[in-house]
Amino acid sequence: MEEVNKDVTIYDIAEKLNLATSTISRALKDHHTISDKTIKKVKEVVEEMGYRPNILAAGLRGNNTKIIGVLVSRINRPFLSSLISGIEETAQKSGYSVMITQSHDSYANEVNLAEALYSSKVCGLICSLAMETNDVSHFQKFFDKNIPLVFVDRVPREFDTNRVMIDNYSAGYKATKHLIEQGCKRIAHLTGLQHINTYSERKRGYIDALIEAGLPIDEMLIIHYNALTFEEGEKASNYLYDLENPPDGIFCANDSMAVKAIQCAKKRGLKMPQEIAIIGFNDDPIASMIDPGLSSITHPSVEMGQASARKIISFLKAPKKNDISEITFLNTEVVVRESSNRQIKKSGSIDF
Numbered sequence: 001m002e003e004v005n006k007d008v009t010i011y012d013i014a015e016k017l018n019l020a021t022s023t024i025s026r027a028l029k030d031h032h033t034i035s036d037k038t039i040k041k042v043k044e045v046v047e048e049m050g051y052r053p054n055i056l057a058a059g060l061r062g063n064n065t066k067i068i069g070v071l072v073s074r075i076n077r078p079f080l081s082s083l084i085s086g087i088e089e090t091a092q093k094s095g096y097s098v099m100i101t102q103s104h105d106s107y108a109n110e111v112n113l114a115e116a117l118y119s120s121k122v123c124g125l126i127c128s129l130a131m132e133t134n135d136v137s138h139f140q141k142f143f144d145k146n147i148p149l150v151f152v153d154r155v156p157r158e159f160d161t162n163r164v165m166i167d168n169y170s171a172g173y174k175a176t177k178h179l180i181e182q183g184c185k186r187i188a189h190l191t192g193l194q195h196i197n198t199y200s201e202r203k204r205g206y207i208d209a210l211i212e213a214g215l216p217i218d219e220m221l222i223i224h225y226n227a228l229t230f231e232e233g234e235k236a237s238n239y240l241y242d243l244e245n246p247p248d249g250i251f252c253a254n255d256s257m258a259v260k261a262i263q264c265a266k267k268r269g270l271k272m273p274q275e276i277a278i279i280g281f282n283d284d285p286i287a288s289m290i291d292p293g294l295s296s297i298t299h300p301s302v303e304m305g306q307a308s309a310r311k312i313i314s315f316l317k318a319p320k321k322n323d324i325s326e327i328t329f330l331n332t333e334v335v336v337r338e339s340s341n342r343q344i345k346k347s348g349s350i351d352f
Contacts, residue, residue: 008051016045067097068312069122071113073105073130073154078284079254079301080128083152086305087126094313096123105227107132114138123147124312126305129154131226134195148315152308153299154198160325164308166332168198171297172205175251175279178295178334180213182277182342184249188221190236190261191253192228199224199253202281206251221247228253233260241268241276248276249340255280255287258294262339277340293337300330 014021019038027034027042045051068091072080088098099122103110110130117125118141125142129151136156142149143161155163179187189206192199203222210217220243225232233252237260240247252258258280262272270276272292280287280296287294307328 008049010051012049013042013045013051016049017042065121065123066095067099067120067122068309069117069120069125070098070100071103071110071117071125071127072100073103073128075100075102078286079153079282079299082301083128083305083308086302086307087309088305089302090306090309091313096309096313103130105131107134111138114142118142118147123316124149126150126152126308126312128152129156129196131193131196146319148312150308150311152304154196157197162311162326162328164304164311164328164330165198166299166304167329168201169205169208171281171332172202172251173209174205174334175202175281175297176206176209177213178336179249179251179277179279179340180209180215182249182273182340184247184277185215186218186221186245186247187215187249187251188223188240188247189251189253190223190225190228190233190257193224193226202253225257228257230256230260233257234264237261237264241265241270246276250276250278252278252280255282255284255294255296258296258339259286259290262290262292262294273338273340273342277342279334279340283335287335287337292339295337295340296335298333298335300332303330 010021010024014024017024023034023038024042027039028046030039068087070084070087072084075081075084084098084100091098099117099120101113101117103113107130110133115138124147127139127149129136136159139149139159150162150164151159152164155165176187187210189203191203194200194203207217221240223236223239225236233256236257240250241264250258250261252261258278261278265272265276265278272278278294280294282299283296287296307330
């Protein structure tokens, strides 16, 4: 039977050189108590035997893993994958690694993953809450142990720690106002669960824009969903298009829902944007690929990830009491494309 390869350990190095493991460990760190000759010999054998130090185990012993935990809902969403990219880029430049987990929008998963990251002794945690999450008490242990914690995008209403987000109220207001400026009089809103501030604030902006324009607020046109998937977008769009008095505009809380609204409208032969104008949120790559192009709100995901990582790293470089509660707001834009642009203009963007 072929022998199974096993990792070379520090004990194997010590046995080969007939030295104590403590000597090997100090030699690998170029410790001043170890002679240059011994250090050279140890490093030669390490190279020869293919020894790889267990950084995680060493970190657990020293209570400093240099690993930043990341807990998000779904990594297959373009916004979140870009957010993670921003976190990783910033972390790696400062010598930190990233451990990524996803809750799949489940509260129970989020609780278990937060515990797993805590047990892994991550040096900091960046989290975007699951859709189901109402209670955030499972993060209290990080706070109590002075482990830096940053919430990003989906943030809790009441938890006194750092947050990185956009002004969702302003974004919702601007998206709705754009549709109103295109002549829409009956605007629907497809949104997420309202205990999540991201969606409640966008809805508040939507309602205020309607009120300002003197347009009615019809609860039949406001639809809440759990995950904002393509499937939910199809279900919501068909419901709206089947109404006796259907909307002439739709503001969707993400681009997945908006893309389905476009596809369902095309199947029904509805003219866009003349009969139905649609705007999404996040400005995912698919927004410029679908026909007609989808108007959307930019969501600076990479920058949000970078800002979140910088907050963690800043704390770790200059440790302080974990009682800072800073909110960092990043700017967004309305990107106008063919799905909503009833004016004879080129597509473009509008600064917030």
